[in-house]
Amino acid sequence: MPASPPKRVLVLGIGNILWADEGFGPRCIEALAETCAFPDHVTLLDGGTQGLYLLPFLEQADALLVFDAVDYGLAPGTLLTVRDAEVPAFMGAKKMSLHQTGFQDVLATAQLLGRCPERLTLIGCQPAELEDYGGSLRPVVAAQLAPALDLALAELAAWGVAPLPGQSPVEGLADASLRRDAYEAGRPAPESACRTGDDRFFPGAA
Amino acid sequence: MVATPNGFNLDNSGRRIVVDPVTRIEGHMRCEVNVDDQGVIRNAVSTGTMWRGLEVILKGRDPRDAWAFTERICGVCTGTHALTSVRAVEDALGITIPDNANSIRNIMQLNLQIHDHIVHFYHLHALDWVNPVNALRADPKATSELQQAVSPSHPMSSPGYFRDVQNRLKKFVESGQLGLFKNGYWDNPAYLLTPEADLMATTHYLEALDLQKEIVKVHTIFGGKNPHPNWLVGGVPCPINIDGVGAVGAINMERLNLVSSIIDRCFEFVNNVYLPDVVAIGGFYKSWLYGGGLSSKSVLAYGDIPEHPNDFSAGQLHLPRGAIINGNLNEVHDVDVRDPEQVQEFVDHSWYAYGEAGKGLHPWDGVTEPKYELGPNAKGTRTNILELDEAAKYSWIKAPRWKGHAMEVGPLARYIIGYAKGHEDIKNQVEGLLRTMDLPVSALFSTLGRTAARALEAEYCCRLQKHFFDKLVTNIKNGDSSTANVEKWEPRTWPKEAKGVGMTEAPRGALGHWVKIKDGRIENYQCVVPTTWNGSPRDAAGNIGAFEASLLETKMERPEEPVEILRTLHSFDPCLACSTHVMSPDGQELTTVKVR
Numbered sequence: 001m002p003a004s005p006p007k008r009v010l011v012l013g014i015g016n017i018l019w020a021d022e023g024f025g026p027r028c029i030e031a032l033a034e035t036c037a038f039p040d041h042v043t044l045l046d047g048g049t050q051g052l053y054l055l056p057f058l059e060q061a062d063a064l065l066v067f068d069a070v071d072y073g074l075a076p077g078t079l080l081t082v083r084d085a086e087v088p089a090f091m092g093a094k095k096m097s098l099h100q101t102g103f104q105d106v107l108a109t110a111q112l113l114g115r116c117p118e119r120l121t122l123i124g125c126q127p128a129e130l131e132d133y134g135g136s137l138r139p140v141v142a143a144q145l146a147p148a149l150d151l152a153l154a155e156l157a158a159w160g161v162a163p164l165p166g167q168s169p170v171e172g173l174a175d176a177s178l179r180r181d182a183y184e185a186g187r188p189a190p191e192s193a194c195r196t197g198d199d200r201f202f203p204g205a206a
Numbered sequence: 207m208v209a210t211p212n213g214f215n216l217d218n219s220g221r222r223i224v225v226d227p228v229t230r231i232e233g234h235m236r237c238e239v240n241v242d243d244q245g246v247i248r249n250a251v252s253t254g255t256m257w258r259g260l261e262v263i264l265k266g267r268d269p270r271d272a273w274a275f276t277e278r279i280c281g282v283c284t285g286t287h288a289l290t291s292v293r294a295v296e297d298a299l300g301i302t303i304p305d306n307a308n309s310i311r312n313i314m315q316l317n318l319q320i321h322d323h324i325v326h327f328y329h330l331h332a333l334d335w336v337n338p339v340n341a342l343r344a345d346p347k348a349t350s351e352l353q354q355a356v357s358p359s360h361p362m363s364s365p366g367y368f369r370d371v372q373n374r375l376k377k378f379v380e381s382g383q384l385g386l387f388k389n390g391y392w393d394n395p396a397y398l399l400t401p402e403a404d405l406m407a408t409t410h411y412l413e414a415l416d417l418q419k420e421i422v423k424v425h426t427i428f429g430g431k432n433p434h435p436n437w438l439v440g441g442v443p444c445p446i447n448i449d450g451v452g453a454v455g456a457i458n459m460e461r462l463n464l465v466s467s468i469i470d471r472c473f474e475f476v477n478n479v480y481l482p483d484v485v486a487i488g489g490f491y492k493s494w495l496y497g498g499g500l501s502s503k504s505v506l507a508y509g510d511i512p513e514h515p516n517d518f519s520a521g522q523l524h525l526p527r528g529a530i531i532n533g534n535l536n537e538v539h540d541v542d543v544r545d546p547e548q549v550q551e552f553v554d555h556s557w558y559a560y561g562e563a564g565k566g567l568h569p570w571d572g573v574t575e576p577k578y579e580l581g582p583n584a585k586g587t588r589t590n591i592l593e594l595d596e597a598a599k600y601s602w603i604k605a606p607r608w609k610g611h612a613m614e615v616g617p618l619a620r621y622i623i624g625y626a627k628g629h630e631d632i633k634n635q636v637e638g639l640l641r642t643m644d645l646p647v648s649a650l651f652s653t654l655g656r657t658a659a660r661a662l663e664a665e666y667c668c669r670l671q672k673h674f675f676d677k678l679v680t681n682i683k684n685g686d687s688s689t690a691n692v693e694k695w696e697p698r699t700w701p702k703e704a705k706g707v708g709m710t711e712a713p714r715g716a717l718g719h720w721v722k723i724k725d726g727r728i729e730n731y732q733c734v735v736p737t738t739w740n741g742s743p744r745d746a747a748g749n750i751g752a753f754e755a756s757l758l759e760t761k762m763e764r765p766e767e768p769v770e771i772l773r774t775l776h777s778f779d780p781c782l783a784c785s786t787h788v789m790s791p792d793g794q795e796l797t798t799v800k801v802r
Binding site: 016017018046047048049050052053054055056059109111112113114133134171172174175177178186187 | 263274284415434
């Protein structure tokens with residue numbers, strides 16, 4: 001690992017907020033932006049499911065911290081941090097989300113171009129529920145937002161980043177109507193709006 | 207053998223081949239075909255394997271926020287969905303937008319069109335024609351000569367340049383992670399390029415990566431941010447302050463200059479790289495004219511890019527509107543998306559229920575109620591389907607029809623309609639390309655035609671982008687800095703009940719959002735997306751959709767390696783994230799191909 005602190009840091013949340021625990025990554029960014037003011041060389045970004053669109057952000061970073069819902073095969077709500085060369089394998093082992101140009105491909109592309117961040121850290125949370133379209137974080141995953149932020153702040157501290165209490169600019173965040181409180185408050189009940197898939201995704205539920 | 211009402215012959219007696227999932231598309235899709243003993247496809251079944259539920263989650267929301275939700279449907283046409291959504295809400299509430307907003311929206315939509323076409327060709331479709339592994343065998347000097355012959359004005363063409371790229375590629379492949387190029391069938395005889403052409407095209411794959419990230423800056427400038435740019439019911443959210451310096455969010459001269467330089471770069475790339483590549487690569491595949499399917503019979507476009515704000519009449523749209531049916535190019539019908547008899551969705555072969563067989567519903571009255579059941583001849587179980595029964599329900603995609611006809615949508619549909627209508631720019635482009643390639647008009651109705659139409663359209667969109675940029679600058683110089691109309695922003699100014707429709711031509715085809723508003727909230731919201739048209743299953747009458755039709759009669763070199771199937775399906779640029787939903791059950795990433 002390089003000794004000097006990274007010049008530019010990207011803190012990225014990926015996943016689809018419309019798919020229950022798939023929204024873990026973007027919700028982490030939202031929570032981080034609400035509580036911390038970062039120095040100028042740190043960028044917070046809700047990457048959604050943007051795939052290749054994220055490439056320019058990656059290329060401009062020396063260190064990348066990613067929040068994502070990851071299927072580690074552990075108990076729901078388990079947090080696990082992986083670093084550097086391990087990261088792509090975890091993000092591609094199972095295609096967790098709708099980002100069909102998986103984030104693994106984005107990393108591979110950045111490598112092919114010779115412009116991949118030198119340091120990579122993935123803070124992943126094992127989801128409890130994904131197949132709830134229009135749903136939100138399950139309690140066991142929502143409860144991990146604060147611990148995930150603690151892990152992130154420790155990681156960032158190791159990279160020489162010391163945020164102040166406060167807030168970060170909203171450019172990297174979702175529209176106000178999609179923020180967690182507004183999103184959850186306006187959500188139709190499962191009874192009035194079926195949010196499930198078919199029983200191939202719910203074996204035994206038929 | 208069964209003859210479909212829309213003119214195709216289906217025979218499911220041969221070997222069944224299942225491709226699941228179809229990769230390098232957005233979303234999740236499965237395809238099954240039957241081949242005869244010559245390896246020719248005689249029956250095709252395309253199915254969206256994910257449930258779609260966008261409509262239901264918008265119920266009860268503020269219609270002014272709908273764009274933000276639709277922007278999250280998928281990772282590709284975010285802006286197009288947002289534009290369609292704000293148009294639908296404006297239509298419902300009778301909100302007009304100012305001239306500058308029309309120009310800016312058009313620039314953003316055209317920009318997305320160009321971006322999407324380039325990314326599709328180089329990053330999703332090229333590997334169906336180009337073999338990057340074969341590129342390792344190329345002679346850099348000969349590649350340089352080829353490049354200079356194909357596109358004399360492209361500056362990056364030295365032998366050293368191609369040698370560098372080849373070395374990078376070699377290192378990447380040797381590192382053991384073929385990464386982007388995995389899951390290829392690199393020794394399949396369906397690949398026809400020389401190593402030099404493969405190296406040239408693979409190099410442009412990299413150049414396109416660099417370009418695409420510049421192009422999207424237009425969205426950051428006008429949408430305030432990217433990804434997920436901001437949109438606004440009533441106009442665009444960016445104020446204009448032409449003399450301002452560094453004002454947050456405002457459009458000033460510096461930002462307009464940046465937009466102008468991006469427009470120039472788009473032009474350069476499309477003319478020096480993209481179009482010459484399509485001609486060069488297409489030249490190797492001139493005898494591979496499979497894949498026409500519905501395109502020579504029935505095509506549909508809603509049209510887009512209005513010259514003037516708030517005027518969607520067909521004559522005022524730069525991308526043409528119309529419908530051609532039964533192969534009669536002499537008659538282009540106008541399309542009215544409000545007419546309850548024209549656009550209807552059927553679910554007889556889809557996993558939804560309307561309660562009445564053979565019934566079609568106009569999107570304003572659309573219902574999205576899932577009903578998952580397999581037909582009696584399906585093989586496997588409800589949770590592990592080995593083979594679908596296409597005589598019953600078999601897809602999460604509904605079957606939209608125009609006056610009862612299955613239609614193809616997308617760049618080729620737009621170009622056939624433009625050509626048939628005598629649209630001057632389109633006609634000139636099409637005739638020029640056919641002349642260059644020495645091909646008859648009939649060659650348009652093919653997989654290659656679809657791919658070529660997309661490239662021509664990218665070039666036309668570059669010109670339109672410039673047109674609207676000039677228009678915007680002129681208007682600003684004349685003192686008009688208005689970008690939004692907020693007269694009817696407050697819900698108290700709205701009628702108690704209202705309904706509207708928004709249309710666009712998304713990169714992959716006709717896109718419509720239909721909204722019903724009641725007491726200031728969304729009562730019903732239906733999206734009929736391009737891939738719903740193209741990927742539609744059969745209807746009650748037995749008409750097959752565009753994907754299915756396009757695969758028929760194709761000869762497969764090796765049925766266990768579905769290069770030809772991927773090639774043709776990719777030519778539609780399918781995007782199933784918004785036509786359907788949910789991921790594969792076990793996260794399986796590798797495509798399984800099963801021959802039964």
